[in-house]
Amino acid sequence: MMHYPAPLQNVIEELKKLPGVGQRTAERLAFHLLNQPAAEVESLREALRALKERITLCRECCNFADVDGDGGSEGPGPRCAICRDPGRDRSVICVVSHPQELWKIEKSGGYQGLxxxxxxxxxxxxDVHPEDLQIESLMRRLHRGSIREVILALDPTVEGEHTSLYLARQIKPLGVVITRIAQGVPIGRDLxxxxxxxLSRALQGRVRVVL
Amino acid sequence: MMHYPAPLQNVIEELKKLPGVGQRTAERLAFHLLNQPAAEVESLREALRALKERITLCRECCNFADVDGDGGSEGPGPRCAICRDPGRDRSVICVVSHPQELWKIEKSGGYQGLxxxxxxxxxxxxDVHPEDLQIESLMRRLHRGSIREVILALDPTVEGEHTSLYLARQIKPLGVVITRIAQGVPIGRDLxxxxxxxLSRALQGRVRVVL
Incomplete structure (x- = not known):
């Protein structure tokens, strides 16, 4: 059997490194790109370049931020669009593990804090320890004193629970209200x-029905 | 709701142009790329550049070919690895509509011709007419006289049948044997x-069982 020309094979190999992309999907994508005008592929390449060059971490909350984002008057480094937004409630911080979860919460539309x-x-x-995470920067924000509540929104897994407990112990001495998102049955799914x-957690966390 | 930073949103939009990639897949891929080392993303970008710059059409069979491919002594332009392979049977040409199908046949391992x-x-x-396809170049190859058989391996669709008929009529005066791949029940599928x-085509094309 004859193999693909090297430049085509290389693209297939690169695409196969992406999550959820196997041999067949990589082949289909590579052939699609091969048949696209050069400008289309260039536009994807340019977007990928900007992704790595222009996305950095927000100096406040460690969310992804555009390097061109306004850093404000204090300190160096850009701030993300949420930290820059004057309309947000600056007395509440919701703690998440990754930016993906932050955007998921944003999409839910039910949160207006930081x-x-x-x-x-x-x-x-x-081998992930507290000092490998952005915990020190969280504590610095809390020490500044304007935060009234910290909402822990971490995965309902062993690691998430462990991290929540660790954070709660660190934060408690500051006298800040610590809450965590409710655990229970997901909406729209059959019991x-x-x-x-x-189910057990949903029963423990039952709330009184007020008529 | 706050939107993704522009460089991230751009990558998501570019990825969504790919076949089979919707909003959620594009988001997952973009976040994955954002978390990869810059060298990994650069390696994908480089592969994409080479794809468009180094892949051209074989001057013989119009398969994809590496521009660095040896063009041989006659004529300009590179030839694909199959046309360059001295081990192939140069008296048979299998006609396909796209390179994808050529490689599918190669993978089947059952064909040694051109x-x-x-x-x-x-x-x-x-609005696709005979002059928009590589039919003239096929006829030039056949006119050179060394081809004994042309196998038509086009889609079993109205367009494929129409194209096969058109080609058969063009080729017939040259006295070359014209065949087409068998149509019938696919292997491994329940009747x-x-x-x-x-099924009707499979019955028409039934072959004698020789014991």
């Missing part, structure tokens, strides 16, 4: 298909 | 799930 992105979860097994741990 | 890639199928509805047109 965020803090840890960059992961504490996990001794994977029948909900796992036992979730 | 190919000719039309670049599409005749389709008056989509129950085979459509009627295919």
């Amino acid at each position: 965020y803090h992105v840890l960059g992961g979860l504490i996990s001794p097994l994977r 029948e298909f909900t796992d036992e741990a979730t | 190919y000719h890639v039309l670049g599409g199928l005749i389709s008056p509805l989509r 129950e799930f085979t459509d009627e047109a295919t």
Whole structure:
């Protein structure tokens, strides 16, 4: 059997490194790109260049930020669009592990405060310790004194629970209100298909029905 | 809701242009790329550059070819690895519509001859006419006289049948044997799930069982 020309094979190999992209998908994408005008492929290449060159971490909350983002009067480095937004409630910080979760919460439309992105979860097994995460920068923000509440919105997993507990212990002495997002049955799913741990948690967290 | 920083949003928009990539997949891929080392993304960008700069059409069969491919002694332009391979049977040409199908046949391992890639199928509805396809170059190859058989391996669709008929009429005066790939029930699929047109064609094309 004859193999693909090297430049085509290379693109297939590169695409296969992406999550969820196997041999067949990589081939389909590579052939598609080969058939596109050069300007289209160039436009993808340019977007990828800008992605790595222009995205940095917000100096406040460690969310992704555009390097061109206004850094404000204090300190160096850009701030993300949320930290720059004068309309946000600056007395609440929602702590998430990754920017993806921050945007998920933004899409839900139910939150108007600020965020803090840890960059992961504490996990001794994977050699991730508190000092590897953006915990010190969170504590610095809290020490400034204007924060009234910290909402912990971490994964409902062993690592997430462990990290929440660690953070709660660190934050408690500051007298800031610490809350965490509710755990229970997901909306729109049959109870029948909900796992036992979730059901048990939903029962523990039951709330009074007020008529 | 706050939107993604522009460089991230741009990559998502570019990825969404790819076949089979929707908003969620594009977001997942963009975040993945954002978390990769810059060298990884650069390596994808470089592969994409080479794809458009180094892949051209083989001057013989119109398959994709590396521009660095040896063009041989006659004529300008590179030849693909198949046309350059001295081990191939140079008396048979298999006609396909796109390079993807050529490689599919190569992977099947059942063919040792040469190919000719039309670049599409005749389709008056989509404004694709014989002169838009690589038919003239096919006829030039056949006129050179060393080809004994032309195998038509086009889609079993209205457009494929139409193109096969057109080609057969063009080639017939040259006295070359014209064949087409067998149509029938696909291997490994239950007869129950085979459509009627295919079954009817499979019955028409039945072959004698020799014991």
